[in-house]
Amino acid sequence: AEKIAAEVAVANGPAVDAPPGQAASEFARSKTIREQREYLPAFAVRNQLMQIIRDNAIVVVVGQTGSGKTTQLAQYLHEDGYSRYGLIGCTQPRRVAAMSVAKRVSEEMDVTLGQEVGYTIRFEDCTSDATLIKYMTAGVLLRETLTEPDLDRYSCLIMDEAHERTLDTDVLLGLLKRLVARRRDLKVIVTSATLNAERFASFFGTVPTFTIPGRTFPVDILFSKSPCPDYVDSAVKQALSIHLSHPTDAGDILVFMTGQEDIEVTCQVLADRLDQLDHGDGSVPALAILPIYSQLPADLQAKIFERATGKARKCIVATNIAETSLTVDGIMFVIDAGYCKLKVYNPRIGMDSLQVTPVSQANADQRAGRAGRTGPGTCYRLYTEQAYRNEMFPSTVPEIQRTNLANVILLLKSLGVVNLLDFDFMDAPGDETIRSAMYQLWTLGALDNLGALTSPGRQMVEYPLDPALCKMLLTAHELGCTAEVVTIVSMLSIPSVFYRPKERLAESDAAREKFYVPESDHLTLLHVYNLWRANGSRDSWCTKHFVHPKAMHKAHEVRTQLVDIMRSQRVPHRTCGTDWDVVRKCICSAYFHQAARQKGLGDYVNCRTGLPCHLHPTSALYGLGFTPDYLVYHELVMTTKEYMQCVTAVDPYWLAEMGPMFFSVKETNWGHREARLRTQREQQGMQAQLRAATGHGQAAGGL
Ligand code: ADP
Numbered sequence: 281a282e283k284i285a286a287e288v289a290v291a292n293g294p295a296v297d298a299p300p301g302q303a304a305s306e307f308a309r310s311k312t313i314r315e316q317r318e319y320l321p322a323f324a325v326r327n328q329l330m331q332i333i334r335d336n337a338i339v340v341v342v343g344q345t346g347s348g349k350t351t352q353l354a355q356y357l358h359e360d361g362y363s364r365y366g367l368i369g370c371t372q373p374r375r376v377a378a379m380s381v382a383k384r385v386s387e388e389m390d391v392t393l394g395q396e397v398g399y400t401i402r403f404e405d406c407t408s409d410a411t412l413i414k415y416m417t418a419g420v421l422l423r424e425t426l427t428e429p430d431l432d433r434y435s436c437l438i439m440d441e442a443h444e445r446t447l448d449t450d451v452l453l454g455l456l457k458r459l460v461a462r463r464r465d466l467k468v469i470v471t472s473a474t475l476n477a478e479r480f481a482s483f484f485g486t487v488p489t490f491t492i493p494g495r496t497f498p499v500d501i502l503f504s505k506s507p508c509p510d511y512v513d514s515a516v517k518q519a520l521s522i523h524l525s526h527p528t529d530a531g532d533i534l535v536f537m538t539g540q541e542d543i544e545v546t547c548q549v550l551a552d553r554l555d556q557l558d559h560g561d562g563s564v565p566a567l568a569i570l571p572i573y574s575q576l577p578a579d580l581q582a583k584i585f586e587r588a589t590g591k592a593r594k595c596i597v598a599t600n601i602a603e604t605s606l607t608v609d610g611i612m613f614v615i616d617a618g619y620c621k622l623k624v625y626n627p628r629i630g631m632d633s634l635q636v637t638p639v640s641q642a643n644a645d646q647r648a649g650r651a652g653r654t655g656p657g658t659c660y661r662l663y664t665e666q667a668y669r670n671e672m673f674p675s676t677v678p679e680i681q682r683t684n685l686a687n688v689i690l691l692l693k694s695l696g697v698v699n700l701l702d703f704d705f706m707d708a709p710g711d712e713t714i715r716s717a718m719y720q721l722w723t724l725g726a727l728d729n730l731g732a733l734t735s736p737g738r739q740m741v742e743y744p745l746d747p748a749l750c751k752m753l754l755t756a757h758e759l760g761c762t763a764e765v766v767t768i769v770s771m772l773s774i775p776s777v778f779y780r781p782k783e784r785l786a787e788s789d790a791a792r793e794k795f796y797v798p799e800s801d802h803l804t805l806l807h808v809y810n811l812w813r814a815n816g817s818r819d820s821w822c823t824k825h826f827v828h829p830k831a832m833h834k835a836h837e838v839r840t841q842l843v844d845i846m847r848s849q850r851v852p853h854r855t856c857g858t859d860w861d862v863v864r865k866c867i868c869s870a871y872f873h874q875a876a877r878q879k880g881l882g883d884y885v886n887c888r889t890g891l892p893c894h895l896h897p898t899s900a901l902y903g904l905g906f907t908p909d910y911l912v913y914h915e916l917v918m919t920t921k922e923y924m925q926c927v928t929a930v931d932p933y934w935l936a937e938m939g940p941m942f943f944s945v946k947e948t949n950w951g952h953r954e955a956r957l958r959t960q961r962e963q964q965g966m967q968a969q970l971r972a973a974t975g976h977g978q979a980a981g982g983l
């Protein structure tokens with residue numbers, strides 16, 4: 281330990297150290313890329329670190345954010361020759377991080393992105409035969425294990441940001457633990473930004489933990505005196521006050537918000553207030569307001585790393601992506617709203633939803649730490665100390681214990697994990713969550729009564745999509761409308777294609793309405809895509825009709841990839857012409873478990889839970905005032921009310937035909953032909969049956 285400390289001291293010597301308080305962007309500008317690399321804490325301990333990696337198959341590496349784990353480790357492995365034996369892979373929990381980090385590393389190595397250094401995320405492969413270092417999402421590596429269970433192409437795998445405990449990372453940890461026992465030549469490095477890395481080390485059966493000594497400055501933490509009713513408003517006020525009371529070169533501001541909507545509003549309001557204050561005479565110093573969230577186009581994401589024009593201060597408004605995944609140098613002020621969006625699965629009602637939730641104490645501390653990387657900083661928490669101490673969890677519940685496991689179960693089953701209770705999870709998911717996901721897979725026909733993968737289930741694994749969307753494609757194959765359904769699935773895989781600028785709301789809404797297909801938002805999406813293609817996929821067409829050109833190109837790319845997979849599965853490409861009722865039937869076959877029934881005019885209740893739900897104001901059905909008796913929805917979003925997003929009118933007979941486990945038809949009045957659906961009020965009956973069939977608790981198959 282003494283030796284390590286000594287080396288750090290040398291590396292921190294006056295020659296390369298940025299003086300405390302000197303804005304790091306200043307530092308970045310004045311130093312070459314090589315000097316920047318050598319300034320990182322990881323460089324100071326490079327030799328010891330590489331020695332430990334040489335001596336062990338698995339090493340856990342802990343280091344504060346910004347110490348160089350993500351950008352340097354893969355390069356060190358490459359420089360030490362490991363890339364001669366295979367790819368150096370590095371997984372990231374988030375797509376944005378995979379892309380941005382690969383870009384940075386390609387610059388550090390002075391190579392073209394996609395050549396020696398590349399990245400792969402779902403539906404986007406930026407690697408080539410020349411690639412030696414590959415950044416990817418954990419989900420991508422998981423899918424690779426399907427075709428290549430031993431991952432023989434890789435000589436080293438870095439599981440980065442393991443502390444985030446995402447679903448994919450957790451499953452990968454389990455798979456890698458088995459893999460290392462088979463492949464003696466593989467190096468596995470698990471990195472974590474937090475100190476409770478012991479959990480990882482003991483999970484693998486006591487492996488060494490290497491800590492990169494940190495270099496941090498004190499951060500003043502200021503709590504709100506009283507709970508703040510509107511965190512967007514409070515954040516804007518706080519940012520303005522910092523900006524106006526500290527000279528521009530005192531450092532940049534980082535604001536943590538929950539998601540895209542909050543971020544957009546915050547940026548907008550902040551810009552407006554600055555404008556009002558300025559009176560156009562330049563009395564207020566310039567502020568570069570930069571949003572960052574996962575769905576933001578890549579070129580805009582890159583802006584957070586660039587120097588603002590002039591000497592403007594940067595104010596970055598981010599989701600929790602800036603907590604540990606991305607490190608922006610030069611932040612001196614952090615404003616923490618105290619919330620994040622978490623995917624939460626409720627097995628009782630069988631749905632995943634994104635919910636705005638208070639962050640954990642660990643998250644809050646990570647956020648505060650971002651202010652102390654290049655000099656002493658300040659963190660403004662928009663919540664009370666009371667709330668921090670008494671209302672926040674010490675750390676976030678791992679995703680595996682709170683989301684839908686259907687995809688994971690499908691994947692593990694196809695990897696030959698018969699009994700999920702045998703799988704080595706770091707934190708096992710709840711029985712109820714497993715059972716409920718198995719139940720969903722069973723209703724979709726992916727599992728049989730014994731819980732084993734069926735032939736449709738085996739086909740579903742081939743697609744990098746949710747099981748319900750896979751089911752939609754399989755039904756399309758049966759009903760002869762794959763051309764249409766693959767378009768719908770692709771359009772559902774991208775963020776909204778409709779552009780709604782605040783200053784032209786009425787105009788853009790009118791443009792959108794022209795695309796409406798009365799019975800269905802899904803068909804509306806299909807219609808948009810078809811018109812775009814018919815108009816030569818032109819960007820000018822998009823701009824004219826308030827459609828995002830980039831989103832359309834992305835949808836087209838996704839579609840091309842899905843069509844490739846279908847071809848390899850020998851699924852014929854067939855169109856149903858204009859008989860779009862068939863397409864609605866396919867949609868129904870995938871989403872019958874998310875059906876709603878009209879109770880009063882325009883009032884809907886969920887068929888299975890009886891809970892009220894509402895048409896979203898952007899729905900074609902809402903826009904045209906069309907209120908069918910039955911409909912299915914793609915997802916439920918909870919904002920002020922429970923809104924069904926992306927809905928399609930369905931015939932109740934289809935529900936009974938496609939989802940017989942939930943619905944049956946009762947003919948009540950022969951004279952006037954009317955179908956009334958009887959819904960299984962509780963799934964419990966079926967679940968009990970399934971449980972009996974899967975022999976829960978017994979040796980035979982099942983879980
Ligand atoms: P860690 O993974 O330990 O948190 P990283 O390897 O991500 O650390 O970051 C090391 C350094 O590289 C940081 O100082 C960060 O600012 C810098 N860096 C990372 N990505 C970029 C980028 N895209 N542009 C400029 N600098 C970057």
Ligand code: MG
Pocket residue numbers: 346349350351440441604605
């Ligand atoms: Mg990192």
